[in-house]
Amino acid sequence: MANIAPTDAGYVPPAEVEDTELHDPQSFITKYIWSQDHKVIAIQYSMTALAVGMVALVLSWLMRLQLGFPETFSFIDEADYYQFITMHGMIMVIYLLTALFLGGFGNYLIPLMVGARDMVFPYLNMLSFWVYLLAVLVLMASFFVPGGPTGAGWTLYPPQAILSGTPGQEYGIVLMLASLVIFIVAFTMGGLNYVTTALQGRTRGMTLMRLPLTVWGIVTASILGLLAFPALFVGGVMMLLDKVLGTSFFMPTIVELGEQLEYGGGSPLLFQHLFWFFGHPEVYIVALPAFGIVSDLLATHARKSIFGYRMMVWAILAIGGLSFVVWAHHMFVSGMNPYFGFFFATTTLIIAVPTAIKVYNWVLTLWQADIHLTLPMLFSIGFIVTFVNGGITGLFLGNVVVDVPLSDTMFVVAHFHMVMGVAPILVIFGAIYHWYPLMTGRMLNEGMGQFHFWVTFLGAYLIYFPMHYLGFIGVPRRYYELGDTTFIPESAETLNAFITVAALVVGFAQLVFLYNMIHSFMKGRKSSQNPWSSASLEWQTPQKPPVHGNWGPSLPIVYRWAYDYSVPGAGRDYVPQNLPPDQVGDTDDPQPIGGGPVPAGQAAGVMEANK
Amino acid sequence: MTIFHQIVDKPWLPLSDQVEQLHSGRSFHLPQKKLALRFFFAVGTVIFSLLTVSYAERMAYEVWRPLPETWLLWSNAAVLLFSSVAFQRATVCARRGETPSVQKALYAGGFFTLLFLAGQLLSWHQLQTGNALDPRNPANEFFILITGLHGLHLLGGLVVWGRTVLKLRRGSNPAVICRSVELCTAYWHFLFIIWLALFGLLFFPGGSLPIICRAF
Numbered sequence: 001m002a003n004i005a006p007t008d009a010g011y012v013p014p015a016e017v018e019d020t021e022l023h024d025p026q027s028f029i030t031k032y033i034w035s036q037d038h039k040v041i042a043i044q045y046s047m048t049a050l051a052v053g054m055v056a057l058v059l060s061w062l063m064r065l066q067l068g069f070p071e072t073f074s075f076i077d078e079a080d081y082y083q084f085i086t087m088h089g090m091i092m093v094i095y096l097l098t099a100l101f102l103g104g105f106g107n108y109l110i111p112l113m114v115g116a117r118d119m120v121f122p123y124l125n126m127l128s129f130w131v132y133l134l135a136v137l138v139l140m141a142s143f144f145v146p147g148g149p150t151g152a153g154w155t156l157y158p159p160q161a162i163l164s165g166t167p168g169q170e171y172g173i174v175l176m177l178a179s180l181v182i183f184i185v186a187f188t189m190g191g192l193n194y195v196t197t198a199l200q201g202r203t204r205g206m207t208l209m210r211l212p213l214t215v216w217g218i219v220t221a222s223i224l225g226l227l228a229f230p231a232l233f234v235g236g237v238m239m240l241l242d243k244v245l246g247t248s249f250f251m252p253t254i255v256e257l258g259e260q261l262e263y264g265g266g267s268p269l270l271f272q273h274l275f276w277f278f279g280h281p282e283v284y285i286v287a288l289p290a291f292g293i294v295s296d297l298l299a300t301h302a303r304k305s306i307f308g309y310r311m312m313v314w315a316i317l318a319i320g321g322l323s324f325v326v327w328a329h330h331m332f333v334s335g336m337n338p339y340f341g342f343f344f345a346t347t348t349l350i351i352a353v354p355t356a357i358k359v360y361n362w363v364l365t366l367w368q369a370d371i372h373l374t375l376p377m378l379f380s381i382g383f384i385v386t387f388v389n390g391g392i393t394g395l396f397l398g399n400v401v402v403d404v405p406l407s408d409t410m411f412v413v414a415h416f417h418m419v420m421g422v423a424p425i426l427v428i429f430g431a432i433y434h435w436y437p438l439m440t441g442r443m444l445n446e447g448m449g450q451f452h453f454w455v456t457f458l459g460a461y462l463i464y465f466p467m468h469y470l471g472f473i474g475v476p477r478r479y480y481e482l483g484d485t486t487f488i489p490e491s492a493e494t495l496n497a498f499i500t501v502a503a504l505v506v507g508f509a510q511l512v513f514l515y516n517m518i519h520s521f522m523k524g525r526k527s528s529q530n531p532w533s534s535a536s537l538e539w540q541t542p543q544k545p546p547v548h549g550n551w552g553p554s555l556p557i558v559y560r561w562a563y564d565y566s567v568p569g570a571g572r573d574y575v576p577q578n579l580p581p582d583q584v585g586d587t588d589d590p591q592p593i594g595g596g597p598v599p600a601g602q603a604a605g606v607m608e609a610n611k
Numbered sequence: 612m613t614i615f616h617q618i619v620d621k622p623w624l625p626l627s628d629q630v631e632q633l634h635s636g637r638s639f640h641l642p643q644k645k646l647a648l649r650f651f652f653a654v655g656t657v658i659f660s661l662l663t664v665s666y667a668e669r670m671a672y673e674v675w676r677p678l679p680e681t682w683l684l685w686s687n688a689a690v691l692l693f694s695s696v697a698f699q700r701a702t703v704c705a706r707r708g709e710t711p712s713v714q715k716a717l718y719a720g721g722f723f724t725l726l727f728l729a730g731q732l733l734s735w736h737q738l739q740t741g742n743a744l745d746p747r748n749p750a751n752e753f754f755i756l757i758t759g760l761h762g763l764h765l766l767g768g769l770v771v772w773g774r775t776v777l778k779l780r781r782g783s784n785p786a787v788i789c790r791s792v793e794l795c796t797a798y799w800h801f802l803f804i805i806w807l808a809l810f811g812l813l814f815f816p817g818g819s820l821p822i823i824c825r826a827f
Contacts, residue, residue, distance in 0.1 A: 120643045120647075121643075121644075121647065188651075188654060191650075192647045192650055192651060193647075195646075195647075195650055196643050196646050196647045196650070199646060200641070200642075200643045200646055201643070223650075226650060226653065226654050227653060227654070227657050230654055230657040230658040230661060231657070231661055233658060234658055234661045234662055234665070237756070237760075238665070238756065241752070241756065247752040247756075248749070248752070249665070249749075249752065249756075265669070265672060265674055265749055266749075267668060267669070270665055270668055274661065274665070277661070
């Protein structure tokens with residue numbers, strides 16, 4: 001590696017963005033409930049997402065019990081099963097993963113990583129969380145209405161989603177659609193904040209090419225969300241009108257239970273296009289933050305600069321752009337024009353190029369690095385392996401001729417769980433182990449963490465590897481039970497039972513993780529100022545956890561990127577982003593900048609010009 | 612160089628460092644709220660573009676016919692134009708620091724917007740009661756949906772308009788008022804352009820769009 005210490009003069013552009021207005025909480029309620037502090041909102045988002053994620057986890061157990069041991073549990077009937085899969089899928093994708101990555105990590109990390117005191121619109125940020133909570137409550141309410149939640153599958157395809165025979169077609173589907181529309185309103189408020197803060201709230205010296213990849217990933221995902229969620233919004237509103245007012249946006253002329261309905265002329269296929277125009281970018285709304293975060297975890301815990309930073313940034317942007325032109329690969333079996341199939345198969349394969357660049361760069365970052373097998377590093381390596389596995393099966397499904405026979409089989413279930421379920425969740429766990437000390441001032445218990453990692457990582461493979469084989473032999477997805485099917489051997493039933501046992505064990509490991517978080521919060525070992533010796537800005541705040549306003553009296557000045565690890569000529573094995581160039585050779589621990597409380601004038605709001 | 616050294620050699624690293632240490636990026640010279648509004652325009656454009664695509668898809672069907680043209684919608688379009696012009700006038704006056712004129716222009720902008728919304732509601736009523744509606748024509752429900760969503764965007768704008776008027780009445784900093792008025796004006800222009808596009812889509816398909824749709 002080149003010796004950058006003496007020559008890294010630390011170009012600092014003049015201050016182009018003034019200090020931001022800061023909300024000044026006075027009471028318990030304004031500090032912790034109606035809080036406008038991005039860190040509190042991040043924790044509110046995360047706790048809500050994890051709580052609703054637990055509901056989805058329990059639903060997956062119930063599903064697996066039915067699949068593994070059919071005709072054993074009398075309390076699970078066909079309708080229940082469809083409701084479980086629908087709610088599990090929607091909660092995991094939207095209300096857990098999207099909310100946790102963007103609302104949780106985005107909120108906590110963006111202002112700290114760009115050197116801002118808060119989000120640029122703190123009130124809107126607070127509103128975003130409360131509207132998100134409303135969306136969650138509306139969704140959860142569907143468990144308690146007559147008929148229960150919708151069982152239309154997470155894709156909510158019409159016409160079946162709103163017709164008799166589908167569980168929850170009376171109230172459940174209405175609450176689901178209403179909840180999604182509310183969620184999108186919440187996300188739009190949050191997304192505008194994340195993007196504007198990252199672009200306009202950066203401190204002096206924090207140029208775009210010095211941003212940590214975590215910020216690049218989260219911000220690009222937010223832009224994708226802002227442009228993709230409107231498709232779900234439009235589709236959701238139109239289907240809501242079809243259900244409630246009897247319009248026919250998606251409803252064709254149709255007979256229900258022998259009775260001709262008043263619907264007519266609508267196009268169910270139109271909904272599929274709208275849904276997947278949102279649905280495929282949604283994969284990257286979840287994946288891009290994971291890509292960014294894992295890049296930072298790898299560099300920090302391998303004590304090496306990220307390989308090919310600029311290439312990583314461009315790859316994130318290229319993946320984001322391409323994700324809007326691949327959506328119809330989810331619809332190869334819908335009877336589309338073969339030329340369209342060819343087009344979408346081609347774009348799908350092209351998106352593998354920037355994705356592969358990222359994987360190579362992660363591996364090259366680890367190449368000859370000083371790898372510390374800490375928990376965040378273990379989860380990061382687990383992510384790379386799992387993402388490559390899930391991504392390669394995606395190449396199978398991206399080809400029309402291979403996709404058609406595999407469509408609607410367990411192979412698809414295994415593929416998307418590996419690539420956008422397990423892989424991003426491994427990053428979430430790694431990120432929690434990494435940033436938990438920053439958020440709480442305490443370390444998570446290492447023993448419980450090791451147990452959590454190994455059971456989750458190996459368990460996930462025990463669940464999803466066999467599932468690919470089930471798909472190959474033709475076991476369909478979304479079936480309550482297989483029954484007497486000639487082409488499915490008895491061994492498939494045995495494999496299903498095995499997968500169920502593995503799923504229950506992996507689920508138990510998540511309870512250990514939750515216990516670890518609560519236990520360590522109260523009794524965990526106190527963390528040092530910068531336990532991972534990280535160079536990025538969020539670890540350089542004067543207090544741990546950072547207090548309101550983050551930076552004390554003065555904002556940090558940034559002199560370099562976030563990846564100066566093991567720099568020859570430097571006094572320590574990392575150079576914080578805000579360390580002045582003349583102190584790079586010092587061997588003492590760098591002192592945090594600023595210190596002390598935020599001056600009252602600043603807290604009350606000093607900047608009128610940027611309102 | 613031994614074969615082992617050749618394998619482990621990484622000649623690209625020094626070059627990579629030189630590139631990665633350039634750090635020549637800059638911040639944008641754009642107020643935060645203006646940037647956020649531009650992103651919101653992108654969100655709104657996607658919403659109305661998708662509605663346009665959805666509507667165009669239905670135009671390809673036999674049952675589709677254009678909506679009956681009414682004078683009321685022409686006058687509504689004119690009223691929204693007046694509203695947009697009033698906001699533009701408010702911006703010009705705010706930049707000159709002519710506070711009383713800003714107030715008048717803002718009131719006019721708000722008034723014309725409310726008039727436009729009332730006109731849209733009246734057009735819904737007229738279309739439903741005038742026997743002009745064929746219940747099988749998909750254009751009807753799209754008309755209600757598209758104008759409804761457009762109206763909701765205007766109502767949201769009126770909330771910000773109300774806050775701007777309050778700031779003005781309380782005698783806030785002229786620079787702050789000027790920025791708020793500029794944001795309102797940009798938003799109203801945006802919604803006026805969207806309305807023109809939707810108006811054209813709903814009432815003047817010109818024959819080419821359904822033909823394109825039928826081709827697919």
